[in-house]
Amino acid sequence: MEAVVEASELRKSYGETVALAGVSVAIERGEIFGLIGPNGAGKTTLVRALTGTTEPDSGTARVLGDPPPATDRNRLAVLPQAFSPPDRLTAHELLSYYAGLYDDARDPEEVLADVGLADAGDTWYEALSGGQQRRVCVGATLVNDPDVLFLDEPTTGIDPAGRRTVWRLIESLSAGGTTVVLTTHDMAEAERLADRVGLLADGALVADGTPTDLVDEHGGSSRLTIETAAKPAAFDELAYPVEQPSDSRGGESRSPTTDSIVVRAVTPPEIGDVVDYLEEREIAYSGLEWTEPGLEEVYLELASRAELGRTDAADRNRAGGTETETRDDEQTSAGETA
Known part of the structure; x- marks a missing residue:
């Protein structure tokens, strides 16, 4: 199937800051493409490059077969952050x-009903709640019945019920053939809506796939968290991987917690084996919680890798600068001595 939105090696820098570092992506008709990543990763810059409001330094983009500045605006809609x-x-x-x-x-009345505001049409915008205002903004992008819809953080500030209304609307638009590019920090939103997810970090697309494929590849195994004061050594004979969770994630220093143990790769039917192990050895515990990995775990894993790589590069640069300064100082001293 032919791509409706496509980018090839898009690059964009603002001074020394690299916003896009050669991003390539192709999105098909009716597909919902979720774009996730840390703040400053380049998501908004990519959306602007694809919608013609930012000119990339190099690379090409096409929307509905045309370069973004030449795209028929009657067929395109954009909701900025x-x-x-x-x-x-x-x-x-x-x-x-x-x-x-x-x-x-x-018809504006029809659009208001679509975003769940049929009874708020006569209310001034300033008198609406923040979530209602955002839904009006979503509605403003739908008045031209677009073929391609760009939504930058569309449900920010919307309450859970309103968020689900917007989600159902986006799903119905996709089912009708509208192509949707969606940026979000809400992993539940991306996991529910997106046919495919791309994760941007430091201006590069570091992962691209269906939510299921990304979770299978990067999400890790299931977690059975046991609320207990027992040490990991008490679980040496358990036939599953055991770890003591840390109190933070990412590239920062971490310290182990003392009130829980995590058992990995346990299926629901095998939870009973772990309970039997606890009772046979009289290991006291106050609760059990089993969770599957999701898109949030993928995000944390890949974003943490990017953060760690950025920190390592900065450390190398600082070390290189120190070595250069030392050599320069040595050469200066030698010259003064001579």
């Missing part, structure tokens, strides 16, 4: 205004 429409217009007036920018727009 920061979007502040006029406060002193009602929700209906706002959607009517944006509908007026297109030749063949949808």
Whole structure:
């Protein structure tokens, strides 16, 4: 199937800061592509490059077969992360205004119903809650019934019920053939909505695949957390990997906690074996919690690797600078002595 949104080796720098480091991606019609990554990873820059609001330093991009600046704006919609429409217009007036920018727009009343605000059409934008305002903003991107929809953190500030309304709307748009590019920090949102997920770190696409494939490859094994004061040595004879969890994740220094033990790679039917082990050895425990790995574990693993690599590179640069300064000092001293 032909790609509707595609990028090839996109690069963009702002001074010495590399925002995109050769990003390539192809997204098909009707696909929901979730873009995740730490703050500053390059997600918004990539969206801007694909929508024609930022010109990359090199590389190419095409949307609906055309370079982004030449894409038919009637077929494209973008919800930026920061979007502040006029406060002193009602929700209906706002959607009517944006509908007026297109030749063949949808009925604003219908759009308000889609985002769950059918009863708020006569309310001034400034009088709406933060979550309702964000839903109006989502609605503003739908008035032209776009073929391609870019959503940058669309559900930020929306309550759980409203978030599910937006999720169902995005799913129905995809089912109808709309291609959706979605950036989010909500791993549950990405895991539910995205057909495929790309993780950006330091401007590079370090992973790209379905949520299931990414979890299988990077998520690790299941975790059975046992609330106990027992030490790991008490589990030496258990036939599963055992570890003592740390109180932080990522590249920072970590210290073990003292109130739990994690048993890895245990399936639900095997939990009984672990319980038998505890009771046979009279190991006191106050609770058990079994969890499967998810997209959050993938995110933490890959983002931590990127952070560690960045820290190591900085350390090498500092070490190289120190060595250079030392050699320069030695040469200066030798010259003064001569």
